[in-house]
Amino acid sequence: MTANIFKIERLNTHNGPGFRTVVYFKGCPLHCTWCHNPESISKQKQVWVNHVKCIGCVECIRVCDYDAISVEDGKIVVNQKACTGCYACTNACPTKAMEKIGLDYTIDDVMKPILQDKFLYDSSGGGVTVTGGEPGLYIDFVTELFKQCKDNGIQTAFDTSAAVSPEKFEELIKYTDILFLDLKIFDKQNSVKYTGLEPEKLSKMVYWLTTQKIKPDLKIEFRTPVIPGITDSDNNLEEFAEAIVSKFPGAEWELCMFNDLCEDKYRKLGMEWTLSGNKITEQGYIYLKHFQKKYQDINIKLSGFTEDFSKYNEKP
Ligand code: SF4
Ligand code: SF4
Numbered sequence: 351m352t353a354n355i356f357k358i359e360r361l362n363t364h365n366g367p368g369f370r371t372v373v374y375f376k377g378c379p380l381h382c383t384w385c386h387n388p389e390s391i392s393k394q395k396q397v398w399v400n401h402v403k404c405i406g407c408v409e410c411i412r413v414c415d416y417d418a419i420s421v422e423d424g425k426i427v428v429n430q431k432a433c434t435g436c437y438a439c440t441n442a443c444p445t446k447a448m449e450k451i452g453l454d455y456t457i458d459d460v461m462k463p464i465l466q467d468k469f470l471y472d473s474s475g476g477g478v479t480v481t482g483g484e485p486g487l488y489i490d491f492v493t494e495l496f497k498q499c500k501d502n503g504i505q506t507a508f509d510t511s512a513a514v515s516p517e518k519f520e521e522l523i524k525y526t527d528i529l530f531l532d533l534k535i536f537d538k539q540n541s542v543k544y545t546g547l548e549p550e551k552l553s554k555m556v557y558w559l560t561t562q563k564i565k566p567d568l569k570i571e572f573r574t575p576v577i578p579g580i581t582d583s584d585n586n587l588e589e590f591a592e593a594i595v596s597k598f599p600g601a602e603w604e605l606c607m608f609n610d611l612c613e614d615k616y617r618k619l620g621m622e623w624t625l626s627g628n629k630i631t632e633q634g635y636i637y638l639k640h641f642q643k644k645y646q647d648i649n650i651k652l653s654g655f656t657e658d659f660s661k662y663n664e665k666p
Contacts, residue, residue, distance in 0.1 A: 352454040353488040356389060360467055364653075366507045366528055368476025371464050373495075375482040376452040379513045380546045382534065384577045386612040388621055390483035395435025395452040398618040399426045403447035410439035410448050430620055457494055468504060477505025477527070486514030489522055496525035509573075511547060512555040519555075520564060528569045531555070533603075535581060536589040544580055560597050572603040576638065578628050584637075591645045599647055605638060607654040635659040 357374040365372045377393030378385075385391060389398070404426055411419045411426075418432035419439060426447075440448045464478055471477045478499055485492050485508060496506045507528035514522075523529070533552070535541040541549045559570060572594060576582045587605075594601055607630050616623035630638075635655075642650045 351491055351494065352456055353491040354393060354395065354452045355455045355460070356452045356483075358460065358463055360463060361470070362479070365479040365481065365509065366477065366530070368474030369467065369470040370476045370479050370507075371467055372479045372481060373460060373485075375480065375485040375488050377487045378482055378484040378511075379487070380484070380511055382545045382575075383580065384575060384608060384625055387483070388612065388615050388619055389451045392430075393487065395437065395450065396430060396433060396619070397428055397435070397437070397440055397448055397450060399428065400447045400449055401425060403445045405445055405447070407444060409442045409444065413438045413442040427620070457491065457498060460495055461498055464499065464504065465502065468502065471504055475505075477507060479507040479509060479530075481509035481530075484511055484513050486510050486519070489514060489518045493518070493522045493525065496522065500525050511545075512552040513547060514555075516554065516558060519558075520562075523562070523565045523568060526565065526568065528571060529559075530571050530573055533572050533574045533590045536586050540580075556593070556597060570598060570601055572598075572601060574603070574605050575608060576605050576630065576634075577608045577625070578630060578634055582634060582637075587641060591641070591648060594648050595645065600649065602649045602651065604651045604653055607652065607656070609654065609656045611656070630655070630657070632659065639663070
């Protein structure tokens with residue numbers, strides 16, 4: 351059994367407690383307008399060019415059998431639609447400027463770095479987090495991976511947008527310690543428009559989580575990307591807050607601030623980035639602080655600020 355994985359990040363401290371090994375699976379059924387990992391969306395292997403390293407030798411063009419590489423305005427460009435992910439170009443590139451996105455990993459391949467860092471998880475309360483993309487696309491692989499983690503006393507976290515098969519999810523959850531569940535857009539029309547997710551999938555998962563007896567000690571943490579003008583409206587956040595208060599009192603909810611640091615990735619993939627210049631305003635920050643105070647029954651954490659709004663914090 352293999353899975354297409356585009357990154358394994360060790361010593362991560364942002365995707366769960368303690369030091370973590372984060373495994374990024376390639377492929378996602380959604381298409382969120384603000385996706386920070388656009389290289390995770392396609393399930394296919396892809397390549398992109400690091401133009402800082404490129405010396406313009408055109409060796410990549412010479413070896414590509416699919417006419418997927420050309421020179422435009424003096425720069426090497428990959429036509430992602432024509433690319434089959436054969437990696438002839440990455441192997442031929444003398445400077446490693448042509449980079450692979452995605453490799454086939456076996457369970458053993460993934461367990462190797464995980465086991466090497468076990469002492470770090472043990473001393474920090476950390477473990478393994480799978481994310482993507484949507485790791486639910488590889489649910490059999492992840493279930494087996496988590497089984498092996500649990501056999502080795504390693505904590506596991508599954509990060510999902512709820513786009514997973516309910517039957518297989520029940521088996522996975524037996525070996526899952528933490529579930530990170532994305533709450534993006536409550537309104538059906540906007541959810542489909544901006545993310546492609548039918549909210550019924552989320553409702554079904556929430557219902558299952560509130561009634562399930564398979565894993566009573568499962569820790570659930572919610573996550574919402576705060577995208578100005580899209581997910582940060584009063585209605586959207588309040589609707590989710592009311593649902594959390596009624597169904598998961600005391601739960602943790604991370605509101606992750608938007609930034610446009612991923613713009614370069616869109617350029618490298620030839621994809622359109624529509625949120626240039628969009629950022630959290632001071633009024634937006636003040637609103638979020640009031641929102642956090644209003645819903646004190648939920649453990650709301652604000653994260654990911656790229657600007658310093660501390661002068662707007664209320665004095666104790
Ligand atoms: S991965 Fe293969 S098909 Fe894609 S650009 Fe490189 S050589 Fe061409
Ligand atoms: S082979 Fe590498 S260095 Fe040469 S043109 Fe292609 S990307 Fe640039």
